[in-house]
Amino acid sequence: MSxxxxxxxxxxxxxxxxxxxxxxxxxxxxxxxxxxxTPSQEGxxxxxxxxxxxxxxxxxxxxxxxxxxxxxxxxxxxxxxVRTSPNLPLWKDVPLADLLAGPLGVRPAFLNDANAxxxxxxxxxxxxxxxxxxxxxxxxGVGGGLVLDGRLWTGRNGxxxxxxxxxxxxxxxxxxxxxxxxLEALVGASAIARRYDKLAGGGASGPAGxxxxxxxxxxRARAGDAAALSAFAETGRxxxxxxxxxxxxxxxxxxxxxxGISGAADLFLPAARDAMRxxxxxxxxxxxxxxxxxxxxxxxxxxxxxxxxxxxx
Ligand SMILES: [Zn+2]
Numbered sequence: 001m002s003x004x005x006x007x008x009x010x011x012x013x014x015x016x017x018x019x020x021x022x023x024x025x026x027x028x029x030x031x032x033x034x035x036x037x038t039p040s041q042e043g044x045x046x047x048x049x050x051x052x053x054x055x056x057x058x059x060x061x062x063x064x065x066x067x068x069x070x071x072x073x074x075x076x077x078x079x080x081x082v083r084t085s086p087n088l089p090l091w092k093d094v095p096l097a098d099l100l101a102g103p104l105g106v107r108p109a110f111l112n113d114a115n116a117x118x119x120x121x122x123x124x125x126x127x128x129x130x131x132x133x134x135x136x137x138x139x140x141g142v143g144g145g146l147v148l149d150g151r152l153w154t155g156r157n158g159x160x161x162x163x164x165x166x167x168x169x170x171x172x173x174x175x176x177x178x179x180x181x182x183l184e185a186l187v188g189a190s191a192i193a194r195r196y197d198k199l200a201g202g203g204a205s206g207p208a209g210x211x212x213x214x215x216x217x218x219x220r221a222r223a224g225d226a227a228a229l230s231a232f233a234e235t236g237r238x239x240x241x242x243x244x245x246x247x248x249x250x251x252x253x254x255x256x257x258x259x260g261i262s263g264a265a266d267l268f269l270p271a272a273r274d275a276m277r278x279x280x281x282x283x284x285x286x287x288x289x290x291x292x293x294x295x296x297x298x299x300x301x302x303x304x305x306x307x308x309x310x311x312x313x
Contacts, residue, residue: 009066011305016087021054024305052103067108068308070116116303118145125294130253137259142184186238200227218264236268240275258293
């Protein structure tokens with residue numbers, strides 16, 4: 001990472017439900033956080049108004065600050081274009097950086113949200129000090145990012161690290177991307193609910209597993225529900241298979257697991273660790289540590305702010 005400039009920065013994380021924003025001090029300290037609902041079913045003007053309102057709250061003195069924005073989907077970071085985003089389904093090829101430059105008085109730097117998460121955990125969180133790291137976010141979707149040889153690796157088109165759509169099982173369950181057997185279709189939130197429903201004998205979690213969240217299943221597991229414990233252990237095994245692939249491909253210093261489902265890490269990480277180490281070509285003690293993410297839900301806006309300070313793509 002290049003030397004950090006002595007400025008504060010504001011980061012935005014455009015999520016499906018909320019736009020989270022915060023101010024990062026020049027020393028990398030999260031100083032203040034705010035959020036407003038994402039106008040996900042509206043056009044760009046509504047989101048520009050939301051981001052502008054958050055910016056004014058976080059920068060009341062009108063200081064000269066760096067600004068970064070993270071968003072899910074296909075982001076053209078160099079041109080500040082949101083090509084497509086699951087959080088903004090009506091948008092196509094929107095030049096959001098240009099639209100924000102006027103109201104904010106500064107052109108923000110853009111980054112995919114999983115890359116923002118990875119950057120934050122690498123610079124200030126669980127992978128701090130590592131020269132290589134692979135970070136995963138587990139939630140409704142499964143995202144990821146790569147740090148290779150001391151820099152964020154985003155690939156030729158900016159979507160490197162999309163581990164959620166690495167195929168793991170031929171003819172496996174259907175994924176949101178349209179393919180079958182992706183990691184996301186095996187360890188994402190709906191996969192865990194479906195697995196629990198099946199293990200509990202069907203119908204226990206509502207129609208087709210839609211009535212219960214991973215958080216609810218985790219509560220049942222901690223209360224001793226055998227089906228809930230098995231659902232997380234099986235999920236951990238699939239995650240571990242994918243991580244074994246990652247280790248063979250990248251051999252990183254550290255693996256970081258975050259996202260909403262990582263609140264249940266104690267229930268699936270032991271199985272993931274075992275599956276990762278099993279049949280590793282190298283002695284298992286050479287496998288990297290799997291660390292829970294350290295920055296929680298703030299990682300998205302913190303990574304965007306870091307990118308605003310020192311654009312990495
Ligand atoms: Zn997929």
